[in-house]
Amino acid sequence: MTVIRVPLSWLNDFVDIHDLDPIELAERLTLAGLEVEHIRWVGLNPSPRYHVPPERMDEADGLPWEQDKIFVGEIIRTERHPDADRLLLATVEYGGPKPMTIITGAPNLRPGDTMIKIAFAVIGARLVDPYADSYKTMVLKAGKIRGIQSEGMACSEKELGISEEHEGIILLPVNAPVGMSLADYMGDAVLEMDLTPNLARNLNILGVAREVAALYDRPLKRSQVELASLAGIVHPEEMPRPQGPAAPFTRIVIEDPDLCPRYTATLIRDVEIGPSPGWVQDRLRKAGVRPISNIVDATNYVMLEWGQPTHAFDYDLLVERARQALAESDDSSGRSLRSTPEGLTEPVLPTIIMRRARPGEKMTTLDGVERQLTTDMLMITDTLGPIAVGGVMGGLETEVNEHTRNVLLEAAAFDYINNRRTSQALRLPSEATARFSKGISPEMTVPAGQRCARMMADLAAGTVVEGIEDCYPLPQPSVQVEITPAEVRRILGMDVPAAQMRDILQRLEFTVEDVESATAPQGAETAPLRVTVPWFRLDVSIPADLIEEIVRVIGYDTLPTTLMDDALPPQWRNWALEGREQVRDLLMGAGLQDSISYALIGPEMNRKLLAAQGEPVYDALASRAPADALLPLILDPATLVRLENPLTPATDRLRSTLLGSMLNALAANLRTVGRVALFEIGKVYWPLPGELLPAEPEHVAIALAGPREAGAWLNRNDTLMDFFDLKGVVEELLERLGLLGDVRFEPAIHPLFGPKAAQALLKGRPIGVLGEVHPAVRRAFDLPDQRAAVAELRLAPLAAAASARQKMRPLSSFPAIKEDLALLVDESVTAEQVEQAIRQGGGSLLRQVTLFDVYRGKQVPAGKKSLAYALTFQADDKTLKDADVEKVRRRIVARLGQTVGAELRA
Amino acid sequence: MQDLQRVRDEAMAGLAAAGDEAALEAWRIQYLGRKGQVLELLRAIPDLPADERPSFGQAANALKGELTAAFDERQQVVAQAKLAAELAAEGVDVTLPGRRPQLGRLHPSTQTLREIYDIFAVMGFQVYTSPDVETDQYNFELLNMPPGHPARDMWDTFYTTTPGVIMRTHTSPGQIHAMRDLGPDKPIRVILPGMCYRYEQVTARSEMMFHQVEGLAIGRNITMADLKGVIVEFANQIYGAGRKLRFRCSHFPFTEPSVEADVDCILCGGKGCAVCKYTGWLEIMGAGMVHPTVLRNGGYDPGEWSGFAFGMGPERITMLKHGITDIRYFFGNDVRFLEQFG
């Protein structure tokens, strides 16, 4: 996207827009694809359709000049203030009933001055406060200085919001009509446009004027800017080739036409370097370019107006270099300076050579930086070496300077892709590369070069040497596209009559011819049109491009709004998505907050996650079980997907686990709230050996910290959430997905966790880990010194279960009998083993087993623990008798004794 | 008989004085119990002269009936009074907070994404996903942006250290994946949600990571008017009925013609406000007709098939919906932010 600023007064040079509301114009351009982001009012009063209320207008919006308060005025008398040496009294005519007296200290006024036109503001006018630190407006108040009343003010550019200039007051041309409101006389508005890269042709005043002309069906004012050579000619082949000069002033050699298809040069003699006239400076400033000197300003002016960047060389320096090169070659060949038989030195002509840079070649660009060039960069060189990076920046040595008398003006075409690469490689973006890198027709070189040369001559009192040196080895081909009304209809869903298509395309300066076709006679409404693309349009090559041209001029609001009546594609159940969202719903139902964190992490993340490595607790655990049996979450940081251009070192690679960001989120939240229960479903990125792209599995992470119940007055529970709160969430999730029966939990040794850690295995395959965060890891993540429990699970096996259907179990209508069973077992016996034994012993009549107490201590021998279960017995076909239950109970006790050595507790 | 009258008077007086269940029970024992005064009177009948016995017996039985009825009545009154007293004692401060279950919430982006899935599902669009880490080929080249193409500057790209591998800058590479996967020769209607990445300074208005939802419809009879229809339908569903839609010509290398779709500002109704930068319009998505080159790259003959594509940002939609002014909240995981939605 490239921003350009288009002053309406300048635009009006090329197409008559004086009757258009700037806002209406801006909207029309925006709808047609030339987005006007903003309008800056330079004096001109916004129409009532402007939405920003006056009190909210700021520097970017500009300052409208009040019609009844700011005028063209004339100083009819200037004298010294009787009581203040440095102040003047000026008497001003401004169309009011009687002249007014003002007090001014303007350095560009002298006692005795008369007949001077100024911008005159009366008391009450809103102006920019020139002394405020930042942009601020003020209302002009009556002031008295040493006894004399000032009745108004002669304004500076700054006070009128035109520029920062506040040295002197604005001096208007002598023919400015006294009494006219200043807004009517010189009010302007600037359209600030942000253009997409396909609109290279519009990155200039003429290009925007072409659009306005087409959109409003108005003629371009060609005569205004001597566009004669362009009028009506659309085929590049038909463009007239310029006349060469009568006496050659330079030679041009293009060695690499693929990068430089055309190079033209014009010579302007006897220029006087100096400042540009006010109107040029004014236009440049409004367009956002700082005025420098007449020659440089002319190149900028033409670039802004025509879109063709040019470059000015000091011709005499080029001649000097050519002479030097010649001398060097003569020296090396052992001959003296070449001379004619008469002994007169033959005039030495510079030779401009366009070629790729040589290996190791260097050049100092005009910003004073020595640039290392590479062999894919196009250089402008002469016989002595590089003098410019083609279309990017000129060289310091041949730059126009205050002593320049003769200027060689380059207008050339460059390959846009190569130009973009070079400016990116050298980090030299500029207004020129913004244009060259998007493509400019080689045909633009001659008219823009002529315009620029004439302007240089006008602004710097020089003369243009008749004739242009032109080297054009790779002429632009002409492009033709055929289009039918049927194709337009097929894409747009709307009929556009051939006559309308023709009209629109012709307004856009396309040439349109009827073509005969098998199905339609020539000229029929259905017949194809052969469209020749104008030379300045490099963006049109296929029918779809023409369709866009047609519809954007007609206006998209005329497109009908229809419902697709095309065949509905086959629909499918998206189980992966449904499963993921089911998991999300279940976790939300379990009281957890859905969260999303950045996928980009830094190298410190791994260090924090592995903070417990080397800590005694971890090492002691590690000696008991290998960690590599676990789901790999914390991968070797060297293998992670790394960014070449990270925004910050802390976001330079892709995460392989969600837990790092979860722990960060826990830490950040625990600083403001007491209880945090979060989950995230997101991608992790695991490099695959031998593959270009990583695997991107989705994982589920859960994090709990803080009290079990957030603590209202009724159900406050300050016990901190622990491993079993976390496991409960995981169990509930698995249960609801119908997976719990196939999942086993095993103790896990994991660098992230302390001893309270497990891994979950689904049918023997690891699907995740859960545990209480190791204190060392907590410290690394700046977590408070209290329990925090986190889990990470693979999403795929969970989501896959979403499509499984659970089978209904019959409901018994006979009463159930409940009994308690208290056992003593060795510490090493797990609850899983005990429950398994109970269930095996209980058979089909045992319907429910609930562990309701785990006890160690008094009455329990050391090395043992007591487990208490509530058992529920029920039959489907009869009421159970005590004897039935007693039989089953004996079986359970026997089984417990055999398998886990459990004893009944009295 | 005088005894009867005396017992009656005493009993009635006693009953009237019995104010609670205990007193009532004592009264019942005293008068109607097995050793109560009424039975005592009846038991004394055999001792009476024979001629007095019938009338006395009658009167005594009548007294028993009268007292029993009076007792029942009194018992009800006392029970009701007791209930009323109990209820009165149970009165609570109903403004005390209730016992709240702990429920989680969906991330605001998740909520918007689900809305988007639902709205498009009704129109026959199904969800299709593709990778976050993408090749330059899919992210740019196959989308009509050869190396060095100036349009690439529209997307500031994160490059990985593997040449040719980047973080996707948009969900558009999914278009090629979907076409190559679901085609050729079959119509397609999918939305492509996913995370995208841009090499952009993180500010209140721009993020280096954000969701995008791309849409793609391909058929033998898909037009730009259909695209307009789908976007109007979507805008009305997500922003509320009666939305005005505006297409602006724009440019994406992978669509031609290309447009930006705007809806009238949901905050000011089109009058102009700070959110719509006083234009009255809000940009909601980029869209266009799939470029013939892209169709060809996806395996479709652009002479026979046509299609449209669009892309939108769920975070932007969410910001408009909830008046969120800083996009950085979305992935900051601050529960004080997340708990405000849903």
Ligand SMILES: [Zn+2]
């Ligand atoms: Zn608004």
